[in-house]
Amino acid sequence: MIRVGVIGTGMIGQDHIRRMTTVLSGVRVTAVTDVDARVAAEVGGRIGAAVHATGAELIADPQVDAVVVCSWGPTHEEYVLASITAGKPVFCEKPLATTQEACLRIVEAEVAHGNRLVQVGYMRRYDFAYRQLKHALDSGQIGAPLLMHCAHRNASVPGHFQKEMSITDSAVHEIDMVRWMFGEEIAAVRVLVPRRNRHGGDLQDPLLLILEMAGGVLVDVEISVNIRYGYDIRGEIVGEDGTVALGVQNPIEVRREGRAGLPVPADWRERFLQAYDVEFQEWIHALAGGGQPLGPSSWDGYAAAVASDAGVEALRSGGRVPVVLAEQPKLYVAEVPA
Numbered sequence: 001m002i003r004v005g006v007i008g009t010g011m012i013g014q015d016h017i018r019r020m021t022t023v024l025s026g027v028r029v030t031a032v033t034d035v036d037a038r039v040a041a042e043v044g045g046r047i048g049a050a051v052h053a054t055g056a057e058l059i060a061d062p063q064v065d066a067v068v069v070c071s072w073g074p075t076h077e078e079y080v081l082a083s084i085t086a087g088k089p090v091f092c093e094k095p096l097a098t099t100q101e102a103c104l105r106i107v108e109a110e111v112a113h114g115n116r117l118v119q120v121g122y123m124r125r126y127d128f129a130y131r132q133l134k135h136a137l138d139s140g141q142i143g144a145p146l147l148m149h150c151a152h153r154n155a156s157v158p159g160h161f162q163k164e165m166s167i168t169d170s171a172v173h174e175i176d177m178v179r180w181m182f183g184e185e186i187a188a189v190r191v192l193v194p195r196r197n198r199h200g201g202d203l204q205d206p207l208l209l210i211l212e213m214a215g216g217v218l219v220d221v222e223i224s225v226n227i228r229y230g231y232d233i234r235g236e237i238v239g240e241d242g243t244v245a246l247g248v249q250n251p252i253e254v255r256r257e258g259r260a261g262l263p264v265p266a267d268w269r270e271r272f273l274q275a276y277d278v279e280f281q282e283w284i285h286a287l288a289g290g291g292q293p294l295g296p297s298s299w300d301g302y303a304a305a306v307a308s309d310a311g312v313e314a315l316r317s318g319g320r321v322p323v324v325l326a327e328q329p330k331l332y333v334a335e336v337p338a
């Protein structure tokens with residue numbers, strides 16, 4: 001039984017606590033903390049977990065074998081580094097940290113520790129449909145890939161959402177996904193800025209990213225964060241011999257008043273429900289018996305941060321921005337990006 005402490009009991013923290021408490025096996029949430037002490041007490045009380053005043057206290061708790069970080073991005077570096085110092089495995093929600101320099105500090109700390117402790121929450125690698133897409137590609141069903149078309153549409157975003165966040169918070173999932181899908185790095189990023197959606201107020205929405213893969217595949221990613229009708233994630237790969245696309249995800253079709261319709265998920269919790277379950281179950285399974293995490297590593301978190309920084313720079317300059325990574329430490333060589 002892996003005893004987990006959760007830092008940050010907001011939206012995704014509570015969702016991960018629910019799955020670790022009511023869905024998955026081999027895990028128990030023994031401690032929680034949040035800067036909002038009221039929400040931490042409420043969540044901890046509901047599941048009978050210890051409620052700590054700080055993340056540092058939670059990481060030091062002997063009843064915590066592994067840490068799950070679900071607090072805001074700027075706090076991730078501190079908690080991931082403290083977990084590495086304590087020698088405890090840490091699952092960190094994306095982004096690994098909010099700057100590439102901070103991600104590199106985490107990589108260096110983990111390398112100094114000597115074995116993998118960190119996994120980053122890039123859950124699309126665990127989604128059944130994305131795994132099927134990758135299988136179709138890897139088994140040669142559509143021949144050599146040439147292009148990929150992606151759309152990442154959120155119904156709405158909170159008022160504090162800035163245009164850069166369409167890249168650093170949302171497109172970063174496609175950035176990680178394409179590295180994994182094509183098994184190679186992103187070489188350069190461009191960002192095109194279309195007419196502004198009036199539903200987004202002053203926010204520049206949508207954006208169109210062009211990711212150049214190292215082997216020449218071009219990926220376009222539409223990021224819309226005020227699409228209103230629901231949460232819609234699309235992907236289609238064009239190959240020399242055919243195409244393969246994510247299919248319709250809905251388990252039901254509703255027929256009424258002369259129409260047949262497919263419900264659209266409200267948000268990421270619904271669309272990626274099973275992906276998060278598999279992601280956490282595989283993480284727990286890997287840790288059981290003292291093993292290392294096998295999912296997206298701190299190197300993947302760093303590489304995603306460098307590409308997303310390049311996207312932010314491309315948005316600012318309007319130009320093509322190359323993605324330049326540091327030398328990859330041996331600790332990660334065998335697994336990037338499998």
Ligand SMILES: NC(=O)C1=CN([C@@H]2O[C@H](COP(=O)(O)OP(=O)(O)OC[C@H]3O[C@@H](n4cnc5c(N)ncnc54)[C@H](O)[C@@H]3O)[C@@H](O)[C@H]2O)C=CC1
Pocket residue numbers: 007008009010011012013033034035036039055070071072073075093094095121122123169268
């Ligand atoms: N993998 C995925 O699909 C998703 C990942 N995320 C990521 O999860 C993280 C949290 O996002 P949400 O749950 O949507 O945000 P949220 O705002 O609902 O929850 C974050 C919680 O962290 C707490 N917090 C902030 N600073 C803290 C600190 N220093 N120590 C302890 N607690 C602190 C806040 O009080 C809040 O309760 C973000 O990094 C976000 O990018 C969020 C949604 C989906």
Ligand SMILES: O=C1[C@@H](O)[C@H](O)[C@@H](O)[C@H](O)[C@H]1O
Pocket residue numbers: 094154169170173268
């Ligand atoms: O990570 C997530 C959110 O933080 C982000 O804001 C959304 O755009 C993503 O779709 C979701 O998966």
